[in-house]
Amino acid sequence: MAKVKVATDWLAGCAGCHMSLLDIDERVVKLLELVEITSSPVTDLKHPPKEGVTVGILEGAICNTHNVEVAKQMRERCQILIAVGDCATFGGVPAMRNLCGTDAALKRAYIDAEPVVDGFIPDSPELGKPLEMVTGIGEVVKVDLFIPGCPPRADAFWYALTELLAGRTPIILPPHLFTYD
Amino acid sequence: MTMVNITMNGQKISAPAGSNILQAAKQVGIDIPTLCDHPALVSIGACRICVVEVTGQRTLITACTFPITEGMEIQTESPQVVKARKLILDLLFSERNHYCPMCQMSGDCELQNLGYRYGIDHWIYPTYTKGFPVDASRKYFFMDHNRCVLCGRCERACGDLVANHTLGLRNRGASSMIHADANVPFGESTCISCGSCLQVCPTGALCDKRSAYMGRNIQTEHIKSTCNQCSIGCGMEIVTRGGNVLRIESDWDAEINAGLLCKNGRFDPLYEDRTRVTQPMIRIGGKLRPSSWDETLKTIAEKISGTNAKEIGVLTSSNSTNEALYLLGQLFCKELKATNVGLLNSAAPKLFDKPQGSLADIVKSDVILVAGTDPAKDQPVASFFVKHAVDRGAKLILVGGKDNGLAPFATMILADIGKAVEVAERAGSPVVLYGAGITEKGASALKKLQGKAAFVAIEPGVNTRAAVAFGFNNGFKASAAKVLYALLGEQGLESADVLKDVDKKAFVVVQASYVSPITEKADVVLPMAIWSERAGSLTNTEGRVQKVSKAVEPAGEAKSDWEIISLLANKLGKKLATSLDEISARATQELK
Numbered sequence: 001m002a003k004v005k006v007a008t009d010w011l012a013g014c015a016g017c018h019m020s021l022l023d024i025d026e027r028v029v030k031l032l033e034l035v036e037i038t039s040s041p042v043t044d045l046k047h048p049p050k051e052g053v054t055v056g057i058l059e060g061a062i063c064n065t066h067n068v069e070v071a072k073q074m075r076e077r078c079q080i081l082i083a084v085g086d087c088a089t090f091g092g093v094p095a096m097r098n099l100c101g102t103d104a105a106l107k108r109a110y111i112d113a114e115p116v117v118d119g120f121i122p123d124s125p126e127l128g129k130p131l132e133m134v135t136g137i138g139e140v141v142k143v144d145l146f147i148p149g150c151p152p153r154a155d156a157f158w159y160a161l162t163e164l165l166a167g168r169t170p171i172i173l174p175p176h177l178f179t180y181d
Numbered sequence: 182m183t184m185v186n187i188t189m190n191g192q193k194i195s196a197p198a199g200s201n202i203l204q205a206a207k208q209v210g211i212d213i214p215t216l217c218d219h220p221a222l223v224s225i226g227a228c229r230i231c232v233v234e235v236t237g238q239r240t241l242i243t244a245c246t247f248p249i250t251e252g253m254e255i256q257t258e259s260p261q262v263v264k265a266r267k268l269i270l271d272l273l274f275s276e277r278n279h280y281c282p283m284c285q286m287s288g289d290c291e292l293q294n295l296g297y298r299y300g301i302d303h304w305i306y307p308t309y310t311k312g313f314p315v316d317a318s319r320k321y322f323f324m325d326h327n328r329c330v331l332c333g334r335c336e337r338a339c340g341d342l343v344a345n346h347t348l349g350l351r352n353r354g355a356s357s358m359i360h361a362d363a364n365v366p367f368g369e370s371t372c373i374s375c376g377s378c379l380q381v382c383p384t385g386a387l388c389d390k391r392s393a394y395m396g397r398n399i400q401t402e403h404i405k406s407t408c409n410q411c412s413i414g415c416g417m418e419i420v421t422r423g424g425n426v427l428r429i430e431s432d433w434d435a436e437i438n439a440g441l442l443c444k445n446g447r448f449d450p451l452y453e454d455r456t457r458v459t460q461p462m463i464r465i466g467g468k469l470r471p472s473s474w475d476e477t478l479k480t481i482a483e484k485i486s487g488t489n490a491k492e493i494g495v496l497t498s499s500n501s502t503n504e505a506l507y508l509l510g511q512l513f514c515k516e517l518k519a520t521n522v523g524l525l526n527s528a529a530p531k532l533f534d535k536p537q538g539s540l541a542d543i544v545k546s547d548v549i550l551v552a553g554t555d556p557a558k559d560q561p562v563a564s565f566f567v568k569h570a571v572d573r574g575a576k577l578i579l580v581g582g583k584d585n586g587l588a589p590f591a592t593m594i595l596a597d598i599g600k601a602v603e604v605a606e607r608a609g610s611p612v613v614l615y616g617a618g619i620t621e622k623g624a625s626a627l628k629k630l631q632g633k634a635a636f637v638a639i640e641p642g643v644n645t646r647a648a649v650a651f652g653f654n655n656g657f658k659a660s661a662a663k664v665l666y667a668l669l670g671e672q673g674l675e676s677a678d679v680l681k682d683v684d685k686k687a688f689v690v691v692q693a694s695y696v697s698p699i700t701e702k703a704d705v706v707l708p709m710a711i712w713s714e715r716a717g718s719l720t721n722t723e724g725r726v727q728k729v730s731k732a733v734e735p736a737g738e739a740k741s742d743w744e745i746i747s748l749l750a751n752k753l754g755k756k757l758a759t760s761l762d763e764i765s766a767r768a769t770q771e772l773k
Contacts, residue, residue, distance in 0.1 A: 089303040098310035099278065133310065138303050146302040172300035179297045181288030181397070 523657020554616025557586025
């Protein structure tokens with residue numbers, strides 16, 4: 001049987017969710033027997049292949065226009081899209097920016113910050129434009145499965161992937177993988 | 182009792198008439214979620230999370246406010262109900278920033294639990310971005326408005342339970358905020374920091390500064406005990422984890438306070454910063470040196486045995502258990518025939534031989550006469566009862582000055598107790614609260630109300646009633662004592678000025694929990710367990726004997742107050758009861 005293709009990418013996140021995915025430890029060997037990771041931020045190939053993948057995994061919030069492009073491309077190229085982590089599901093830490101507004105946050109970071117001398121707000125054309133509001137991925141594209149957590153447990157990743165491999169699409173994770181108190 | 186038959190989730194239930202759907206469900210263990218509802222508070226049906234489906238009803242209805250009727254058919258988790266609850270949660274989470282590390286640590290958040298229960302794994306509405314302030318101006322707990330769901334439990338606890346009316350709501354809609362008085366910081370408001378709002382808050386909006394992050398709620402133990410900060414004797418729960426006291430919560434089932442506690446009882450004991458006495462010490466060569474219990478008790482026993490009974494002085498704090506006071510009386514007064522014995526605080530005068538009322542009479546009365554006591558300061562929970570009655574229309578007559586904590590609530594403040602009695606005589610069901618501050622003349626004036634009014638003595642101190650019953654009251658002459666046994670316990674020095682007159686050459690034994698100028702001067706110091714480390718019982722101001730429980734191990738070599746006296750009695754060769762149960766039983770018998 002051909003391997004199931006999986007692509008991952010990150011947006012405004014900290015890579016912690018990808019670390020948590022790797023925390024499935026030796027199960028990663030078994031996983032790689034069944035799936036092919038076509039692209040990810042930690043492999044040579046960064047973009048999901050044009051011919052598409054079965055499962056797309058996105059970490060991080062929607063923070064700027066670049067994030068929107070990445071999310072939309074992943075959505076177009078995958079059949080099942082999973083949003084992982086609190087940033088991708090709720091906005092998470094980057095969404096704290098919403099409390100003061102994007103302009104104030106940029107000014108504070110690039111101009112008013114104590115160590116800054118002659119500061120300016122980066123506006124190079126290749127950079128994505130910051131959005132007024134930081135949101136979860138669900139605000140921009142349709143998401144098939146949300147796995148919240150900061151980061152989600154390795155077992156939550158394992159459960160979601162093995163369920164998908166078994167041909168079942170979990171809608172909400174079981175409570176022991178979903179709760180964090 | 183008339184019973185009403187209903188069907189809930191296909192199950193046939195009989196519940197008392199007048200119950201609402203929520204109460205009927207609780208009775209058979211069907212869990213209907215709630216946020217704004219609380220068993221101790223009036224149901225207002227504001228949050229809508231308890232909605233259920235009732236056959237024949239036009240819409241979903243709130244279980245917390247809807248009374249059951251014969252033949253009612255109810256579904257508590259039907260698809261329509263679950264959908265509605267999810268919508269409500271989505272809306273609640275869409276307002277304010279609910280990132281709350283506290284609840285993730287404690288698992289003690291009703292909102293979080295509901296999010297888990299109904300699988301809220303993402304938000305369907307745009308994030309609400311308005312930031313709200315955090316008010317940490319109170320010493321013991323803070324309020325983060327960003328986590329508030331505006332359920333109004335705190336407001337109802339403040340107004341309806343404590344009758345303090347500090348909290349209210351201001352603004353409208355999504356901008357609504359809980360506020361104190363006319364929107365002043367909590368720390369500068371009329372808030373009395375009783376913590377009732379903290380205990381009923383379903384989210385992390387109100388959070389205890391001391392015990393936040395101190396572990397998951399399921400890892401804690403809740404030990405029922407009795408508060409020992411004043412003579413009211415409120416039921417409380419000592420919350421511990423791994424041998425440490427995290428916090429004190431009130432006991433909703435307690436007969437006296439029914440879930441109320443005050444700042445003195447809920448917070449102050451946890452912020453104690455005096456140094457503990459942790460081992461027995463004997464003065465050798467002018468210096469206190471650590472010693473063993475055996476050696477120390479032997480030294481005391483030898484000294485006492487060689488002293489004339491008239492020259493033995495005994496002074497006790499009222500913050501001692503019934504058991505300790507009983508043994509102290511048995512050992513020193515009965516066995517050793519000492520007569521120079523006393524109590525560190527005064528006691529309310531005894532007006533009658535038989536009890537003429539109880540604390541429960543306060544809320545039922547129409548006129549309350551308060552004389553010689555300041556419960557708002559010293560017994561706050563009693564003042565809650567008074568304020569509650571005033572809310573209900575009762576008149577408060579205060580004998581004394583405007584400096585009394587109840588003065589703002591008084592209908593009249595009179596200097597002359599005789600006039601106050603005249604007013605009370607005209608009432609339907611007056612109640613008299615009197616303390617140690619009334620004069621003999623005042624006492625005889627109050628007696629005119631006998632038969633008409635309920636009388637409740639508000640004793641100063643803690644276990645004063647038991648101390649008096651076991652013979653410890655005024656009459657101690659410090660100068661006459663050649664050997665002084667001072668059961669200081671946890672009591673501070675400010676009330677122990679009496680020791681100034683003690684003969685410089687006298688042999689002073691101090692049984693205390695904390696280091697103080699008195700322990701520094703003592704010849705022998707015995708380390709005593711504090712409130713959370715001892716078992717026994719206390720007698721409240723009504724004469725009710727209630728158990729106190731040991732929640733954690735005593736610090737160092739400290740022992741319970743009664744155990745120390747029991748061991749000393751043994752060393753003196755006096756055969757007194759030795760087991761706690763036996764001592765308790767005998768003490769309780771004598772108190773009757």
